[in-house]
Amino acid sequence: MRKKEMLAMLLAGGQGSRLGVLTTDKAKPGVAFGGKYRIIDFPLSNCINSGVDTVGVLTQYQPLTLNQHIGIGTPWDLDGLSGGVTILAPHQKTGEAGDWYSGTANAIYQNIGYIDHYNPEYVLILSGDHIYKMDYSAMLSFHKKNKCDCTIAVMEVPWEEASRFGIMNADESDNDRIYEFEEKPAHPKSNLASMGIYIFTWSKLREALIADNKVHADSDFGMHILPAFLNGGATLRAWRFKDYWKDVGTIDSYWLANMELIDTVPEFNLYEKFWRIYTQNNHQPPQFTSVTGDIKRSLISEGCQIYGTVKNSVISKDVIIEEGAEVYDSIIMENCVIKSNSKIYKCIIDQNTVVDENVTMGVGENIANEDKPNIYNTGITVVGNDSYVPMGITIGKNCVIYGETKAEDYPGAELPSGKSCVLKEEEL
Amino acid sequence: MKAVGIILAGGNSDRLGDLCKERAVAAVPVGGSYRAIDFALSNMTNSGINKVAVITQYNLRSLQDHLSASKWWDFGSKKGGLFILSPFIGPNDDNWYRGTADSIYQNITYLKKSNEPYVVITSGDAIYKMDFNDIISFHEEKGADITIAYKDLAGTSKQPRRYGIMQMDEDGKVIDFEEKPENPKATTASMGIYVIKRNLLIDLLEKTIPQGKYDLVKDIIKPGRNVLKVYGFEYKPYWVTLNSTKAYYDANMKFLNKDIRNLLLKEPYIYTKPKDDPPVKYNATANVKNSLISGGTIIDGTIENSVVFRKVVVQQEAVVENSIILESTVVGKGCTIKYAILDKEVVISDGKSVIGTPDEPAVVAKGSVI
Numbered sequence: 001m002r003k004k005e006m007l008a009m010l011l012a013g014g015q016g017s018r019l020g021v022l023t024t025d026k027a028k029p030g031v032a033f034g035g036k037y038r039i040i041d042f043p044l045s046n047c048i049n050s051g052v053d054t055v056g057v058l059t060q061y062q063p064l065t066l067n068q069h070i071g072i073g074t075p076w077d078l079d080g081l082s083g084g085v086t087i088l089a090p091h092q093k094t095g096e097a098g099d100w101y102s103g104t105a106n107a108i109y110q111n112i113g114y115i116d117h118y119n120p121e122y123v124l125i126l127s128g129d130h131i132y133k134m135d136y137s138a139m140l141s142f143h144k145k146n147k148c149d150c151t152i153a154v155m156e157v158p159w160e161e162a163s164r165f166g167i168m169n170a171d172e173s174d175n176d177r178i179y180e181f182e183e184k185p186a187h188p189k190s191n192l193a194s195m196g197i198y199i200f201t202w203s204k205l206r207e208a209l210i211a212d213n214k215v216h217a218d219s220d221f222g223m224h225i226l227p228a229f230l231n232g233g234a235t236l237r238a239w240r241f242k243d244y245w246k247d248v249g250t251i252d253s254y255w256l257a258n259m260e261l262i263d264t265v266p267e268f269n270l271y272e273k274f275w276r277i278y279t280q281n282n283h284q285p286p287q288f289t290s291v292t293g294d295i296k297r298s299l300i301s302e303g304c305q306i307y308g309t310v311k312n313s314v315i316s317k318d319v320i321i322e323e324g325a326e327v328y329d330s331i332i333m334e335n336c337v338i339k340s341n342s343k344i345y346k347c348i349i350d351q352n353t354v355v356d357e358n359v360t361m362g363v364g365e366n367i368a369n370e371d372k373p374n375i376y377n378t379g380i381t382v383v384g385n386d387s388y389v390p391m392g393i394t395i396g397k398n399c400v401i402y403g404e405t406k407a408e409d410y411p412g413a414e415l416p417s418g419k420s421c422v423l424k425e426e427e428l
Numbered sequence: 429m430k431a432v433g434i435i436l437a438g439g440n441s442d443r444l445g446d447l448c449k450e451r452a453v454a455a456v457p458v459g460g461s462y463r464a465i466d467f468a469l470s471n472m473t474n475s476g477i478n479k480v481a482v483i484t485q486y487n488l489r490s491l492q493d494h495l496s497a498s499k500w501w502d503f504g505s506k507k508g509g510l511f512i513l514s515p516f517i518g519p520n521d522d523n524w525y526r527g528t529a530d531s532i533y534q535n536i537t538y539l540k541k542s543n544e545p546y547v548v549i550t551s552g553d554a555i556y557k558m559d560f561n562d563i564i565s566f567h568e569e570k571g572a573d574i575t576i577a578y579k580d581l582a583g584t585s586k587q588p589r590r591y592g593i594m595q596m597d598e599d600g601k602v603i604d605f606e607e608k609p610e611n612p613k614a615t616t617a618s619m620g621i622y623v624i625k626r627n628l629l630i631d632l633l634e635k636t637i638p639q640g641k642y643d644l645v646k647d648i649i650k651p652g653r654n655v656l657k658v659y660g661f662e663y664k665p666y667w668v669t670l671n672s673t674k675a676y677y678d679a680n681m682k683f684l685n686k687d688i689r690n691l692l693l694k695e696p697y698i699y700t701k702p703k704d705d706p707p708v709k710y711n712a713t714a715n716v717k718n719s720l721i722s723g724g725t726i727i728d729g730t731i732e733n734s735v736v737f738r739k740v741v742v743q744q745e746a747v748v749e750n751s752i753i754l755e756s757t758v759v760g761k762g763c764t765i766k767y768a769i770l771d772k773e774v775v776i777s778d779g780k781s782v783i784g785t786p787d788e789p790a791v792v793a794k795g796s797v798i
Binding site: 034035036074075262264270271276277278279281283285286287288289290291293294295296297298299300301302303305310314315 | 459460461499684689692693697698699700702704705706707708709710711712713714715716717718719720721722723724726735736737
């Protein structure tokens with residue numbers, strides 16, 4: 001086995017429960033973004049664009065979508081002869097019952113064997129939750145040049161938001177050496193927020209993982225490993241990242257980040273040549289816009305057939321918008337059909353869903369969802385994957401629909417704002 | 429596997445003018461995302477033929493670039509493969525290919541090292557979707573030596589005198605074959621798709637080529653029809669070949685027609701080399717009607733009845749009508765493009781016009797700046 005200087009471990013096992021019905025049967029990194037992509041495409045593409053050709057993807061929660069999407073890694077050129085992408089699911093070990101991944105560091109601990117196999121100098125820890133383009137090789141150069149044991153990518157966030165993040169207090173006069181780490185501090189001393197992206201010198205991390213897992217059953221980077229490094233006198237430095245970076249962890253932030261792509265000159269540019277984002281290609285033909293189609297300020301993916309009106313929206317691949325249908329301020333994911341004369345206002349419709357004729361969705365008062373007010377409260381109505389909305393129904397704001405609903409599921413042909421119509425039993 | 433495939437992609441391409449100055453006909457971009465040869469390649473893979481040779485000698489670069497990996501068409505298996513066979517200099521002072529039969533003969537090892545019973549030969553410059561299993565079944569039913577797919581051109585605008593015209597008896601046996609006849613006696617045109625037993629093809633080539641006869645149709649099939657059982661297999665669905673600039677223009681425009689568009693949209697799919705383009709971006713002033721648009725394109729202007737390839741930019745107040753815009757071309761502000769074919773990487777400066785006619789679309793060569 002050829003020795004790797006650095007390999008990446010991508011934590012993709014989290015549910016992302018604040019994305020509500022979108023993560024019912026797929027982990028957050030598997031959620032679609034920006035038309036044709038899935039969230040995990042961003043860190044995976046960053047890896048290969050940065051020359052990191054060995055990536056372990058740690059899955060746990062609903063991994064099917066991710067497994068199918070990643071396959072053998074062909075779209076990202078991660079199917080080479082050495083390294084490539086490996087899906088690392090929780091597994092049994094000799095003489096033990098086998099454990100779920102109980103924490104971020106525990107997940108890495110359980111895969112020490114995988115990392116040792118490549119005998120790397122450094123290990124890059126990533127999460128599959130963010131939209132950004134980053135050159136990890138620049139971060140590694142910083143790590144090596146400053147002889148760090150651990151380098152943490154940080155962003156300057158607005159001071160008023162700093163108490164929502166893990167904050168790094170770093171000494172600027174000493175190349176941003178971190179002297180203190182505070183998780184969501186009430187009175188932040190700095191606005192350098194951890195991005196959850198770490199480079200560790202592997203020998204140091206390996207020791208720490210083994211030690212910490214003897215103490216903490218839910219060994220976590222932020223809670224245990226970083227403090228242990230700090231207290232043990234290791235060299236931790238903050239590496240400042242100044243480009244676009246978005247956490248799309250809530251329905252609202254997810255919607256907003258998609259909408260920002262529509263701007264004439266978007267802050268996050270998918271159209272540049274030298275840092276391309278790769279994704280699974282399923283032989284989609286070009287998209288077709290008919291004589292009756294009317295599209296403004298929107299992203300339309302390959303394979304779509306647009307016969308209706310689409311404004312301020314992001315449309316994934318193979319979507320059909322029929323004649324007379326109107327879609328505004330919405331995200332429609334792959335393989336959906338919006339049938340004729342239906343009107344969709346500020347909705348997120350997950351993949352393989354059919355909205356039948358004459359449906360009006362996303363109108364009325366902005367009342368937070370009754371069942372999940374903390375998830376659905378910004379006026380966005382969300383329809384889960386593989387769902388069906390029958391003809392002629394009027395649907396309010398902050399509604400949730402999931403499953404093949406029938407007309408009788410909607411008394412008075414209506415689903416008022418804040419109500420849910422969820423047929424599948426899974427916890428939302 | 430029942431057959432190996434051969435795609436004859438080495439053709440002379442004068443008839444496509446500037447479009448083929450730097451590329452083989454098989455490599456011309458069609459349908460927004462594809463190159464002509466994708467249809468032959470996809471038909472092969474969708475018919476379960478996973479060992480395919482592309483024989484080529486004219487302007488290889490763009491074709492080889494396109495065929496850089498066999499996995500895009502699923503030819504990457506151990507038993508299959510995609511072979512690009514171009515002329516080479518060997519110990520016997522081999523030549524440029526002197527004809528279609530010669531081009532196969534010079535690569536006869538490909539046939540000899542295979543063990544599939546049949547060979548399916550097709551050209552690389554036709555737009556169609558065919559299950560080759562149908563013609564192989566027909567071939568077996570008839571006990572034929574050679575089966576040729578044909579298309580009846582009656583009722584179409586295609587002129588039989590530009591095709592190989594074959595006449596069949598009631599059983600489908602070919603009784604007459606004329607290459608581009610002045611006065612065609614029939615409208616049934618050869619599609620240039622042949623099924624033949626692999627061993628028979630090897631025999632015929634080894635007999636014919638040493639006599640200085642190099643053409644598959646003229647020197648093997650035509651004379652062979654008296655001694656061999658040569659059958660015609662009628663193919664009714666859509667089929668066009670890119671044999672002129674006008675045909676190229678029309679073939680692209682046809683994709684705006686719903687039935688033809690479904691060739692691309694419905695299974696089995698046509699595969700191509702993936703390009704990882706982002707979605708099409710429609711800005712606030714975009715106005716698009718009846719058009720096919722490929723990934724990475726950014727639209728601020730008006731596009732009607734057109735086929736637009738990847739990474740094209742159409743700026744504000746530009747009007748593109750009834751045109752074909754190839755990859756990475758920029759149409760500047762206020763331009764007017766009508767009945768035109770803009771090749772790749774063309775720049776139309778602000779306010780300029782390119783206007784052709786339906787019968788003679790204007791062609792702007794690759795990389796031009798207007």
